[in-house]
Amino acid sequence: MxxxxxxxxxxxxxxxxxxxxxxxxxxxxxxxxxxxxxxxxxxxxxxxxxxxxxxxxxxxxxxxxxxxxxxxxxxxxxxxxxxxxxxxxxxxxxxxxxxxxxxxxxxxxxxxxxxxxxxxxxxxxxxxxxxxxxxxxxxxxxxxxxxxxxxxxxxxxxxxxxxxxxxxxxxxxxxxDEGNYLARTEMATVGQVVDMGIRDANNMGACMAPAAADTLKRHFLDTGRKPKDYDQIITGDLGRVGSEILTELMEESGFPLRESQYMDCGLCVFDPKDDVHAGASGCGCSASVLSAMILPRLHTGEWKRVLFMATGALLSPTTSQQGETIPGVAHAVVLEGGDEA
Amino acid sequence: MQQKADHNQARERYMELVKRLTPKSKLGQGCLRAFWVGGGICMLGQAIADAGHRWLGLASADASAFASITLIFLTALLTGIGVFDKIARYAGAGTVVPITGFANAMVSPAMEFKPEGWVLGTGARLFTIAGPVLVYGISASVIVGILYYFIRW
Amino acid sequence: MTYLKVFLTGGLLCVIGEALILKTKLTPARILVLYITAGVILSAAGLYGPIVRFGAAGATVPLTGFGHLLAQGTISAVQEKGLLGAFTGGMQAAAGGIAAAVFFGFLTAVCFKPRPKDT
The missing domain is CATH 3.40.47.40 (Stage V sporulation protein AD)
Structure with missing residues (x-):
């Protein structure tokens, strides 16, 4: 080990x-x-x-x-x-x-x-x-x-x-490793691939939510922390459907997200008036929100400690057409506030 | 064995959760939109065929082909200027089922894959979505022809 | 009156498609395949002809009508030329639509670029 x-x-x-x-x-x-x-x-x-x-x-x-x-x-x-x-x-x-x-x-x-x-x-x-x-x-x-x-x-x-x-x-x-900073990385939980048998490539949130729940649960068990130890728990791009599923799954697992503040990057990128249905997705979703919103708030001290967890649906058109289910993966990083914090 | 059964049970429970939390598309609204747009496109087709018959003196079969070709041209134009997909987003099957859906399925990949070149991009990919329509339509008609030759119903 | 029949027939064929898309896992591409094949089979069985006589363009403009064209073309070619007609008849009857879709598809690709929709 x-x-x-x-x-x-x-x-x-x-x-x-x-x-x-x-x-x-x-x-x-x-x-x-x-x-x-x-x-x-x-x-x-x-x-x-x-x-x-x-x-x-x-x-x-x-x-x-x-x-x-x-x-x-x-x-x-x-x-x-x-x-x-x-x-x-x-x-x-x-x-x-x-x-x-x-x-x-x-x-x-x-x-x-x-x-x-x-x-x-x-x-x-x-x-x-x-x-x-x-x-x-x-x-x-x-x-x-x-x-x-x-x-x-x-x-x-x-x-x-x-x-x-x-x-x-x-x-x-x-x-x-040196100089002024916006935030620091404290710990991380590497997720494992979880597949609950979803085949619908138009419902990515449902493909990824079980992996997100799995990584979150492992993180809390490994660290002995609780959701309330974080000012904000942030998922990458579960979207509206996925984040509702995650909320329910976490309720069942004994680490209810309502004890903390929970948000999904997929719901803060687009204007709700734009017809984007369940929200945003893609590598650029969590990455751009991290830079534009999460790190600045850590820097100003609005948030002291957050759990940033990006979620991925490991989808390939080829295996999808062959009838393979869509596995999900989620990795979590603990970010702590910056200089002024 | 037990583990596998548990796993399957967990999957089934999850499927139910997903089903409950995934918003449904509105069937009534979708059908209504498909009905009036689809019916409208067919009326336009009829008007074009009638015009071809009256002013161009086309026979009935030719007038019908003239209507199809005109609708395909209009679809290609609307697809080109980026309007067709907006109509289709509203109308759903109302634009898919008429010949317009077939035309859009040919035109859109032809445009999309232009950066990959005229031959392997536009030329080859033109058929990516509509190709199966020709494969199954033509194959079915050949089978019908062969059967008809031997049976003559 | 003709136009009302056209509207009803065409609209109804589209509603069946919409219900299939929303209620089953069928994608629009599969709907197209289903419709043209169904058109060929129904037409060969003599069931689509009456629909065309009732609905005119309402039955010929939907993709089932394209299947009807293929089947009728094949059958009359077989009557004229025998077995060879099974291979030539369908495509001959449907040639206008196929050539138009290929040519206008190519022409559109020459003239336009695809755009993302921002609305």
Missing amino acids: GKHRIGEHTIAFPNRPRILSSAAVVGPKEGRGPLSTAFDFVLEDALYGQKSYEQAEHAIFQEACERCLKKANVPKERVQALLGGDLLNQIMAASLAARELSVPFLGLYGACSTMAESLILGSMLVDGGYASPVLCAAGSHYCTAERQYRFPLEYGNQRTMAAQWTVTGTGACLLG
Whole structure:
């Protein structure tokens, strides 16, 4: 058993790696949402002057990384690792951004849980003294996700009530071991893949909620903490349906979320007036909300300690068409308030 | 064995929870919208066929083909300017079931996969959604033809 | 009066499709396949002809009508040319629709770019 482990699935970061800066770059629809002014940059057009939406996704990813570095005043030559991923096949947006940034790159795929995955691994690298600073990023694009997982953009299709809308955007964080910081990572719980047999790719929330409940329960058992020990428990992109399911599952498991404050990033990206049904999804959802809302509130001391848990539906169109069920995964990171806190 | 039974039971319980908490689409509203839009598209088709018959002197079968081609053209145009999917989002099967649904299923991937090139993008992907329609429609008609040749009902 | 029949027939065929989409797991792509195949079979069995006589474009514009066209084309070609007609008749009858969809699909791809919908 590793010496920094607490319980079966949770690890502690004794040196509390610091989140030095963060940035979020999002599309126009996200820019009209409630977090509008909190994003670092809102695109006027989802194509972002590129030839294809895949190229746009890559450019957005790169833009977020560059803005994040600029805010921490760290030149890219000093970055010792980029940990990141997206939803494209072969995580091409992150890979192409890494090509342009020319930094050591470890590509990640955790579907929409990628931001938490990168924060956990980044914190390990920093805490263990293997690399600092480390750039962690995750992004997605509505237009590339639609064509890869669903239908062409101009195809006339009715969305079901449980369907979610993929966020166009990337969130990036710079982790380091010294200097001013927004927040620190205290511990993390790495989730296991949970599959309760859902096949409906239009109900991602239901695919991911059991994994979220599993990771939360393990976190509380491993750490001996209770929901009330957190000012806010935040899930990535369960959406309206998924977060209602999670609330019920946690009620059954003996760690009711109502003892704390609970929110889902999927419900704070889009304007409720926009017809997005069950909310937002995608790697960029939790990543951009982390940068635009969670870290600033930790920095100002509004929140002292939060549990940030990004959730992913491990879906592939190929296995889905072959009748395979959709497994979910969720990773949780404990974030503590920044300088002033 | 017991473990597997427990697992299946847990899955079934979860399915029920999901079913209870997932909002349902409105059947009545959906059917009403499909009815008037779908019926409307068919009336437009009839009007085009009648016009073809009256002013172009087309025979009945040709007038019907003329109506189909015109509807397909209109669908292609509306898809191109980004309006068709909005209508379809409202009308559901009202635009899917008429020939407009078939046309949109051809036009939209042709546009979507343009960045992958004219041959392997637009050319090949044109049939991704509507291809099965041709495969099953044509195969069924060939089977009907062969049967008819031998049985002649 | 004709137009009322057209409206009712076409509308009803669409309502059946909508109910299938909402009540079963059938995706729109499967509905298209189902409708064209059902059209071929119903037409061959002689059941779709009366619907066309009643509903006119209300029965020919929906995809079942496309199936009807394929089946009737095949049957009359078999009557004329024998077995060869089983292969040529359907496509000949449906050629206009298929060629139009392919050509206008291509033309649209030449002229337009897909856009995300922001509303």
